[in-house]
Amino acid sequence: MASDRPMSAKEIADQALDYVWVPQLPFSRWYRAADVVYWEARSYHRDGNTPQAYLMFYRYCDLVVNKLKTHPEVNFPEHRFQYKTLFRRVPEVMELMESMRDKIDASYDQWHARVKAQRQSRPPSTSTIRVVDPALSWSYASPGSILDARTSKDVAMDMANRERLRRRNATKTAPSRSSRVFSEDELLRRDMEAARTQLNRSYRTPDTDERVQSTNYSYPSIKQSAPLSYDSSPRHPIHPTRPTPPRPPKQPTELYRPASVEPPPRPRKELDTEVLVPQRSQSPVPPPKEALEPTPEPKERYTFKPDKYLESGQPLRSIFLPASLRGRFLRLAEPNTRRGLEMCGLLCGVNLNNALFITHLLIPDQDCTENTCDTRNEADIWEFCEKEDVMQFGWIHTHPTQTCFLSSRDMHTQASYQAMLRESIAIVCAPRYEPSWGIFRLTDPPGLPGMLNCRKTDPFHPHDIPSDQLYVDALQPAGHVHELDSNLEVCDLRGKT
Template identity: 40%
Template sequence: MASMARSSRPRGVQEITAEAEDFTLNVSIPLKVWLRTAQMLTQRGDMHLRKGEWAQAYMLYWRYAVLITERLKKHPEYKTPAGREAARPVLAQLNAVLDILGRIKPLIKREYEEWEAEEARRETLRRQRVEIAQQENESYDVPLRHRHRHEEQLDLEQHRDLAVELAQEEMRRRERERLQHAGSFVSADQQRSRRVAGIWDQWTVELKDEQARSDELFRRQMESTRRRLDGRDDDAADEASRPVQHSTNYNYPSISRSQPVQYEPTSFHQRIESAVAPARPPKHDLQYPPTYHSDRGASPLIPPPLPSKETLDSPQDLSVGSQPPVPPPKDREVSVAPAQKTFRPAAYLENGEPLRSIILPRQLRHRFLDVAEKNTRQGLEMCGMLCGTDVNNVLVVSCLIIPEQKCTSDTCETENENALLEYCMTEDLLMIGWIHTHPTQTCFMSSRDLHTHAGYQIMLPESIAIVCAPTKQPDHGIFRLTNPPGLPHILNCEQQATFHQHSIDNLYTSVERPHGHVVQDDRLQFTLVDLRPGFRDGPGARKTF
């Protein structure tokens, strides 16, 4: 059973930092991709922080810090004035991240020390149980305590209505917050502070309460074990059965422990010698106690008195407001925190890494084609960014951003990355993927598309690319790189031509259900934000569908 499983060993700070530093800066990947990665690291760190998942948050924040302070300066584009200017919004978060790292570190150390102490206690309890089993020729399972929260994982297909409802509620919450702060400038640093406001007090208190409950349970278990070893179970039962005094002056009932009948031989024989057999009563008057017969006569045999029925009051006779007596603690009692509902992975990469589900508004593709219609008539490609958030382990696309871009008949290249990054940081949006058109070609991933998408998928394994071919059939597809072989092959590809052949096949695959991790749903609303010059401040810059 999950509630009885041994909690896994938490990682120490050195282990986490080693994992965070275990990556290579590939200078062939454009600087803007690494800047998006840095922004994604802080946002994912914020999400884990809000959940109280200290180790995951610490790893992501530390990786961001290493990327920004050490690795990024080795990128050729970063050495240019334009590169340093592009990195400015991401660098601005460094102080806040370092502050969070300083706060998380003692919590991770405490969690590890508590785990070590718990293991020592568990081992002590196990040894004591073994001693008891040896004495009583019985076998006991060591009661395991759980102080971590458990997650109840649901299948998205079976509980899609719940997933959509949770996503809608999150979108409404974000919209209320946006309207509340409308008209006031909020920096990315202020946005992060607002997202994690009060998190330290909240989670510190929760961990403290959990530890207190855990310690009380362990104390009960140890006390019970000591009683059994000392042969004091009966004393414990007596103590548990004593009446509890309340302000109502009602004395709760107690049933005395059974005792062997005690007879005094001298007095007993004297009673027999002096007793005279009574007259036999009529049958309807027959009463107990029965008569004891011997060669010396007959005498009533008087058994010990029964407990008074007055002490066996029924529950309805209890005084108003009184509470029933507390039963003695059970040895096998297990403390389990309430389950948190999340959704299980929808699919897996070729290397076995799980992929969270993505819920995509079905109308999003059609609204994007409306925006791109002018370019499509001219035979020019166009792209948009798919952004959203994590809701109970499901990625929900809630925003389509049209960035500033340069469009040709074969390519579309985003420009002014700062505006895109700043908007995503301010609105707390994850970049979940991208969408683009093939106005004159079929629906497929070109070599240029594969290299572009590698930059998204290295940030987020679930990242998707939607290709729209409005004049062909099929008219659209939703794809990801295989991993392996697709992602590592593309990342290591050094060919410079815009379009080129690759030496292997099976570089990308479709991701729509039932075999993939993407679900389209008609009930989800989304916001379309246009950041292109001439549209950014216009009346159509932000629309909700």
């Protein structure tokens, strides 16, 4: 990392403004994109990656303050509250960016002074690397190690497990009644509780059943008490009192002491002081402070380097996908697949050390047909993401009667994900054909800008760009998606009341 240079705050701000703004997209999609940018910035700030956090916070402020306020749908009643929610974060974000900018500029000035001193001592090297990814623009005060996703899956697995334990131990609010979040451990626990309940019912005695089923309790009646009557005549003979024994003699105030025995001499006062108060020279010497409070070593930091790059040269972060995701989604979609209806799910997860980990499969409420599946009640999706502290990294859907490919409508949907998160993926499952599944992303360019500028709405419509240039495979080794034997949680929001 000695040859890499940190970026200045001005360079990071210029990169933050380098994104595509398309006001023709629905406001709800831009609201989702802005929310993803905000949570990404928080993740980088938590990991200590100040340059990348500064970029994402800067992009969030520009999107909310300068772009979304000009959107044609911003004044719609259903969108006013959403915009206020986004704008309410801006003052706190800008205050945080002020302190972050000072750290970034200080690191850049330190690097500049170091390079200047090196140039004075020896000729400049021609192998100096110019960093274009702020996620790798490290501060010399907090160096980090660069990891390769292809050869560091064990490290990625360990990160995923530690993040899972951290979230499990974190204090959270009670889950909403409307959502049903369950993991494999939760399913096993529920099965054990159900079996235990059934076992208790089988061993319940008839008397116990009667007591459990009876809801009316009969209180005993109490008769009114009669007034008490006193009889002056004694009921039992009274025995004569016995005489009281004489009181023992009072103890003398002074003990008898023979005249020949003298009292022992009283010890001197100085001796008492010496015995009770130890000398200073005998007091134990306290151990050195360093032995009790050792200086903590700086925590080693990691970051995953970009695995692949877009056609434009921009880096793509690695995505770690649970290997069990596709099978669990197909089991949930089996009823729709038998009827020839599509079904979709959302891929949610967390950003850890410049890599995206998919941890949740969210099944939203949706309208399904033979060729389309449209989500409903998007407010429930946003509530879930906020409660679970996750972001949307893409989507998955089935083709029950078609082959594995991205239709025109699918590419338009994928463009809304990829517009603000270029690593977003689309997974297609076609159980009746081979290949039965695939992971795709739009090319950028020409696929993403072509979809954002297309105004056609038919489910199947042609484009001016050849179909083989619109999207590519995103799974390793060609793409940036890696399968990992990590845990997956499923949340089904369909039919919530």
